[in-house]
Amino acid sequence: MIKINDNFCELPASYLFSDVAKRINAFKAEHPDVEIIKMGIGDVTQPICPAAIQAMENAVADQADRVTFHGYGPEQGYDFLRRRIVDVDYRSRNIDIDIDEIFISDGAKSDTGNIGDILSTDCKVAVTDPVYPVYVDTNVMAGRAGHLVDGRWSRIEYLPCTAENGFIPSLPKDNPDVIYLCYPNNPTGTTLNRSQLEKWVEYAKDNNALILFDSAYEAYITEPDIPHSIYEIPGAKEVAIEFRSFSKTAGFTGLRCGYTVVPKELKGLSKNGDEVSLNALWNRRQCTKFNGASYIVQRAAEALYSTKGRHQVKETIAYYMRNASLLRNGLSAAGLEVWGGVNAPYIWVKTPGGLSSWEFFDLLLEKCGIAGTPGVGFGPSGEGYFRLTAFGRYEDTVAAVERLSSLKLNK
Numbered sequence: 001m002i003k004i005n006d007n008f009c010e011l012p013a014s015y016l017f018s019d020v021a022k023r024i025n026a027f028k029a030e031h032p033d034v035e036i037i038k039m040g041i042g043d044v045t046q047p048i049c050p051a052a053i054q055a056m057e058n059a060v061a062d063q064a065d066r067v068t069f070h071g072y073g074p075e076q077g078y079d080f081l082r083r084r085i086v087d088v089d090y091r092s093r094n095i096d097i098d099i100d101e102i103f104i105s106d107g108a109k110s111d112t113g114n115i116g117d118i119l120s121t122d123c124k125v126a127v128t129d130p131v132y133p134v135y136v137d138t139n140v141m142a143g144r145a146g147h148l149v150d151g152r153w154s155r156i157e158y159l160p161c162t163a164e165n166g167f168i169p170s171l172p173k174d175n176p177d178v179i180y181l182c183y184p185n186n187p188t189g190t191t192l193n194r195s196q197l198e199k200w201v202e203y204a205k206d207n208n209a210l211i212l213f214d215s216a217y218e219a220y221i222t223e224p225d226i227p228h229s230i231y232e233i234p235g236a237k238e239v240a241i242e243f244r245s246f247s248k249t250a251g252f253t254g255l256r257c258g259y260t261v262v263p264k265e266l267k268g269l270s271k272n273g274d275e276v277s278l279n280a281l282w283n284r285r286q287c288t289k290f291n292g293a294s295y296i297v298q299r300a301a302e303a304l305y306s307t308k309g310r311h312q313v314k315e316t317i318a319y320y321m322r323n324a325s326l327l328r329n330g331l332s333a334a335g336l337e338v339w340g341g342v343n344a345p346y347i348w349v350k351t352p353g354g355l356s357s358w359e360f361f362d363l364l365l366e367k368c369g370i371a372g373t374p375g376v377g378f379g380p381s382g383e384g385y386f387r388l389t390a391f392g393r394y395e396d397t398v399a400a401v402e403r404l405s406s407l408k409l410n411k
């Protein structure tokens with residue numbers, strides 16, 4: 001028989017969302033009349049904006065005509081989109097990013113998962129805890145994580161983010177080579193302000209670490225002191241790769257498009273002691289394993305940067321953030337402690353009365369017919385917390401808040 005990558009055997013099966021579904025189904029069977037409001041999985045509910053739909057219709061027509069037909073595109077993405085990204089996402093914020101530093105992809109999950117291809121399997125990794133599980137699991141697959149002991153991987157450094165430290169992770173102690181940061185954060189909805197992020201860039205410079213900065217929720221930032229890009233911090237181009245996604249910005253979860261910025265300043269060390277450009281390595285990796293995001297989808301992404309597109313995207317984000325604010329207020333009024341929901345579409349709730357994440361899941365389902373996500377599913381420091389998303393429909397969010405008002409809690 002074929003030998004397999006044994007690292008996959010180290011990974012425990014992921015039961016989080018299937019366990020959630022099982023409990024919801026059992027509840028439904030017992031209470032067929034209750035309309036369950038699902039606020040768990042982080043998918044969006046609002047349609048793609050008209051500007052992007054129109055662009056896709058035009059692109060479909062292009063594909064129907066021999067003159068305008070597009071076959072394989074550049075692996076790095078079309079310049080029409082990369083140029084818009086450079087101008088609107090970076091140059092307008094006085095950040096100098098070269099078009100060759102932008103790599104269009106089919107989303108941030110692939111890129112945050114694949115970036116390890118260009119890094120040594122010896123690299124030590126640090127993650128904030130709780131965390132988007134892709135960062136951890138892909139390092140397990142690559143053999144960087146060691147063994148699972150009491151819910152923690154032996155070779156991964158966990159940086160707890162809890163109410164006790166205001167969800168601001170401490171700098172690492174184990175000298176990691178690679179640090180994953182995700183801000184605005186999934187699942188906690190919290191952020192780092194400029195001076196907090198500066199400390200990380202300084203740390204990475206002083207300790208030769210690489211920061212993998214996931215800003216999939218950048219479009220939800222409302223407060224002025226929160227950086228939209230790590231490259232707003234001087235020197236970050238020497239230490240950080242940034243990942244962006246159109247999924248939550250513009251409802252592209254089903255269309256699939258995102259991009260990654262790999263600055264040319266970033267250098268790695270080969271085993272022969274040579275300095276190698278990470279941009280060149282990522283380019284090589286993409287050209288070998290990826291044939292580019294689809295032309296139609298890249299035209300849709302381009303349209304998000306038009307005047308109309310930008311306006312329409314803002315409207316949808318405002319719709320979700322109205323939900324977020326309703327939810328925050330409703331949960332607080334029910335006597336719960338909440339974070340997030342100001343610069344992110346996620347609300348992070350402290351479970352009341354010392355309940356575990358799963359006990360609170362059951363309570364909220366039984367008392368209110370609301371299904372969220374147990375915080376412990378995102379890492380050990382998520383125990384005792386719970387995630388609700390603002391991506392639902394407004395009417396459902398209003399109904400959820402109404403139901404929450406009847407919740408009697410023993411804190």
Ligand code: PLP
Nearest residue numbers: 107108109132186216245247258
């Ligand atoms: N990064 C974070 C932090 C996310 O929460 C998600 C999706 O939930 C992604 C990346 C994936 O984004 P995409 O849809 O672009 O693959």
